[in-house]
Amino acid sequence: MSLINSLVVLFCATVVSCRFQVPLRATDDLDLKVPGNNPLSFEHDPKDYTLQLHQLDLEPNPPAPGKPLRIQATGHLAKVVDKGSFVHVAVKWGIVTILTKDFDLCESAGAVDEECPFHEGFWNVSKTVDLPQQIPPGTYKVEMQAYTNETMDEKIICMQGDVSFTF
Numbered sequence: 702m703s704l705i706n707s708l709v710v711l712f713c714a715t716v717v718s719c720r721f722q723v724p725l726r727a728t729d730d731l732d733l734k735v736p737g738n739n740p741l742s743f744e745h746d747p748k749d750y751t752l753q754l755h756q757l758d759l760e761p762n763p764p765a766p767g768k769p770l771r772i773q774a775t776g777h778l779a780k781v782v783d784k785g786s787f788v789h790v791a792v793k794w795g796i797v798t799i800l801t802k803d804f805d806l807c808e809s810a811g812a813v814d815e816e817c818p819f820h821e822g823f824w825n826v827s828k829t830v831d832l833p834q835q836i837p838p839g840t841y842k843v844e845m846q847a848y849t850n851e852t853m854d855e856k857i858i859c860m861q862g863d864v865s866f867t868f
């Protein structure tokens with residue numbers, strides 16, 4: 702599985718970010734760190750998201766090239782997420798954009814052994830992906846912004862973070 706697919710799975714494993722908006726900065730009142738053992742932060746006050754992500758654990762964290770990456774996530778979807786939902790993924794390596802693409806969430810559901818529509822309520826998802834050996838070392842800036850439909854009125858969840866790969 703390619704790195705890009707792994708990243709998409711990683712994102713979809715949390716069921717799924719928030720273009721055209723200035724990302725928030727954490728303040729004393731607002732802790733934007735995604736709970737759990739992961740390098741990600743929310744891009745807004747997470748209470749505005751359809752998906753309340755309670756915990757996201759990566760094992761190992763940071764991920765290691767050539768090693769399986771186990772992703773475990775729990776959360777609560779405030780409503781059914783159906784066709785039309787998508788995630789915008791952008792990955793930068795240094796200043797070089799290596800990916801910017803929208804993925805249809807329903808079409809990606811199979812990658813995490815789920816089906817569309819995504820049911821309302823509690824989610825506990827666990828997935829192991831094999832990371833390729835040949836990942837150029839460095840820090841990758843990852844942004845994932847998921848919306849219920851193309852109007853982008855409703856954010857499912859928006860996260861960003863730096864994932865570092867070393868030898």
Ligand SMILES: *[C@@H]1O[C@H](CO)[C@@H](O)[C@H](O)[C@H]1NC(C)=O
Pocket residue numbers: 775825826827
């Ligand atoms: C989620 O599932 C795992 C097993 O797959 C279990 O160990 C864990 O306790 C569950 N978490 C919650 C919050 O139910």
Ligand SMILES: *[C@@H]1O[C@H](CO)[C@@H](O)[C@H](O)[C@H]1NC(C)=O
Pocket residue numbers: 785849850851852853854855
């Ligand atoms: C898109 O989602 C918003 C927020 O849920 C909803 O109000 C709107 O009706 C939806 N539009 C379409 C075309 O589905």
